Amino acid sequence: MHLRKGIGAVILAGAVAVSAAPTAYCNDTGTEPIERPGWTLVFQEEFNDAVLNPAKFSDSYMPHWTTPEQSLAHYDVVDGILSLRIDKETQGPWWAFDDVQKISSIQTGMRDGMHNFWDTCTITDHHRAVTNFETKYGYFELRARVPHDGGLHSAWWMIGTEARADETAEIDVFEICGPDVKAGKSRVRVSVHPWTDGGCKEQSLDYYPACDVSQDFHVYGFEWQPGGMKFYFDGQLVKETSQSPDYKMTTFLGIYENDSPLWSGTPDYNSEYPKRFEIDYFRVYKTDEMLARDAADNRAPAAGENLAPYAVAGAAQDWNWESPPSNMIDNDAYSAMQSNEAPNFPQYLYLDWEETQTFDTFIMKAAYGKGQAPTNWELEVSADGETGWVPVAASGDVNWNGNDWHVENQILHFPAAQGKSLRIKVNSANLQWNHYAINEILVKDSSASPLNANIATESTSEWNSENGGLLTDGDHSEAAQSADRITLPTDIVLSWPEPVSFDQIQMHCWYAQNQAPTKISFQVSQDGQIWQEIVPPTVLAWEYADTTLENQTFSFEQVQEVRFLRMKVHDANLKWKHFAISELEVYNRQS
Numbered sequence: 001m002h003l004r005k006g007i008g009a010v011i012l013a014g015a016v017a018v019s020a021a022p023t024a025y026c027n028d029t030g031t032e033p034i035e036r037p038g039w040t041l042v043f044q045e046e047f048n049d050a051v052l053n054p055a056k057f058s059d060s061y062m063p064h065w066t067t068p069e070q071s072l073a074h075y076d077v078v079d080g081i082l083s084l085r086i087d088k089e090t091q092g093p094w095w096a097f098d099d100v101q102k103i104s105s106i107q108t109g110m111r112d113g114m115h116n117f118w119d120t121c122t123i124t125d126h127h128r129a130v131t132n133f134e135t136k137y138g139y140f141e142l143r144a145r146v147p148h149d150g151g152l153h154s155a156w157w158m159i160g161t162e163a164r165a166d167e168t169a170e171i172d173v174f175e176i177c178g179p180d181v182k183a184g185k186s187r188v189r190v191s192v193h194p195w196t197d198g199g200c201k202e203q204s205l206d207y208y209p210a211c212d213v214s215q216d217f218h219v220y221g222f223e224w225q226p227g228g229m230k231f232y233f234d235g236q237l238v239k240e241t242s243q244s245p246d247y248k249m250t251t252f253l254g255i256y257e258n259d260s261p262l263w264s265g266t267p268d269y270n271s272e273y274p275k276r277f278e279i280d281y282f283r284v285y286k287t288d289e290m291l292a293r294d295a296a297d298n299r300a301p302a303a304g305e306n307l308a309p310y311a312v313a314g315a316a317q318d319w320n321w322e323s324p325p326s327n328m329i330d331n332d333a334y335s336a337m338q339s340n341e342a343p344n345f346p347q348y349l350y351l352d353w354e355e356t357q358t359f360d361t362f363i364m365k366a367a368y369g370k371g372q373a374p375t376n377w378e379l380e381v382s383a384d385g386e387t388g389w390v391p392v393a394a395s396g397d398v399n400w401n402g403n404d405w406h407v408e409n410q411i412l413h414f415p416a417a418q419g420k421s422l423r424i425k426v427n428s429a430n431l432q433w434n435h436y437a438i439n440e441i442l443v444k445d446s447s448a449s450p451l452n453a454n455i456a457t458e459s460t461s462e463w464n465s466e467n468g469g470l471l472t473d474g475d476h477s478e479a480a481q482s483a484d485r486i487t488l489p490t491d492i493v494l495s496w497p498e499p500v501s502f503d504q505i506q507m508h509c510w511y512a513q514n515q516a517p518t519k520i521s522f523q524v525s526q527d528g529q530i531w532q533e534i535v536p537p538t539v540l541a542w543e544y545a546d547t548t549l550e551n552q553t554f555s556f557e558q559v560q561e562v563r564f565l566r567m568k569v570h571d572a573n574l575k576w577k578h579f580a581i582s583e584l585e586v587y588n589r590q591s
Contacts (some may be wrong), residue, residue: 026211039285061105066096073104088273105254108133112314129312143280148181148214151267168195179265304448311351331457332469363442369400371432381419409497456586463492479580503558512542519570
């Protein structure tokens with residue numbers, strides 16, 4: 001949601017279903033009832049306090065692109081109404097590198113590098129991640145009044161949290177430009193911007209209320225379901241689309257002043273200031289099905305489980321934008337965080353947790369280690385995630401053995417440390433290709449053994465596959481696929497950095513009658529040389545040839561001190577010339 005990307009027409013691309021909209025009549029009758037039949041209220045801000053609740057909204061807009069002072073919203077709260085302001089004399093431009101735009105915005109989440117909207121964006125510093133309300137699906141409702149002045153636009157928009165590199169789509173629930181607000185008719189711009197999300201398409205869904213929307217408060221609604229999105233104005237359905245990002249998003253509410261005639265007109269600096277975007281309330285509702293899904297997605301880590309994927313990864317400097325820090329905590333040992341070119345050392349990487357964590361083990365995974373892996377790093381923790389950084393461990397000078405795709409591990413053990421943030425200070429690296437890369441980071445408490453937690457995500461898989469890391473990344477929505485015309489039998493080997501114990505394996509497949517293994521066996525090893533069979537060759541029956549996710553479970557006596565698990569695929573459905581597995585999971589069910 002920035003000036004530069006907003007200029008110009010938005011074109012509907014591809015075969016995206018979109019409804020024709022009826023005329024939107026202004027019919028605001030005041031604050032809507034809080035209760036909604038069939039929905040549970042999960043987030044509510046009525047703005048009844050004189051200051052923002054920091055547990056709900058941050059008033060610092062993308063501070064990683066600017067300075068802390070320039071990022072702060074100008075606002076006041078009077079009689080239950082939040083006014084986001086543009087002040088004439090006391091407010092400077094938001095961006096550290098351009099004076100074109102003033103912004104006052106509040107947001108439910110924030111992280112380093114979010115919304116890289118322009119090719120000259122540069123990270124100014126690390127800022128602790130804000131994860132107040134990052135969510136997927138629901139009914140969202142805002143009651144607000146927008147200004148009609150030239151040079152202004154008011155916006156309610158959402159963007160992917162970028163927990164994965166392509167989770168970047170932007171949904172503009174509304175953008176209302178001052179010059180588009182007229183007596184008897186206003187234009188409400190509604191857009192989908194994919195950015196780097198290949199699963200979304202650019203789309204415009206504008207509608208035109210038959211009134212001047214700046215004269216009164218109006219209720220704007222947004223329903224986001226797995227099958228599509230709907231947009232409401234004063235209780236009327238005005239637009240809908242079959243598009244629907246399938247990942248968590250953050251909410252932004254903001255007012256923007258730009259000297260940009262092509263977008264929002266020219267400001268009249270002689271008019272009355274401050275300019276105000278007024279908000280009565282913001283509410284979010286979920287169905288029971290959504291709540292159940294959220295509970296599964298948002299569970300706390302089990303004792304002894306890898307803590308890194310439960311953090312937000314960030315950095316105090318730029319990186320390769322196609323390979324962000326989130327890649328090093330995504331459970332995929334073949335995706336990597338990659339630094340910027342010709343990095344200056346030291347470089348700082350961060351893991352921010354919402355709650356205090358305890359850990360005593362740090363594991364770094366890297367491929368092509370002699371060419372691009374860090375060679376010296378230090379670890380520091382902070383109790384509040386912002387100050388008081390305390391050293392806990394140092395790697396010393398590290399030598400990696402290989403320079404190919406095989407993933408190596410470097411392990412640090414240290415006295416138990418506690419903190420809300422871990423800082424990795426990279427002092428040096430192999431720079432054969434002018435950058436360094438980290439495939440995966442594990443952070444663990446070795447005093448506990450994970451119980452009922454999937455430990456396959458901590459392993460590295462090796463097999464004849466171009467996307468083999470998806471086999472154990474914890475995400476059932478994508479499948480790891482063998483090479484085409486593969487010769488059977490073939491092996492898939494999982495290796496752990498340190499010994500593990502387990503007694504159950506689960507395999508999940510979709511389109512199973514077309515591409516799932518049909519006969520498999522399992523062996524384990526402590527050294528990768530001597531193997532013990534734990535599941536003999538077993539024939540598998542599958543029922544579906546569609547997206548139905550089917551499961552096969554294999555239980556056995558607990559095996560201990562295991563470093564390697566080998567799955568032998570003896571036969572498979574090869575209708576599409578390959579076999580595929582959505583997820584392979586490994587559990588210890590015994591106490």
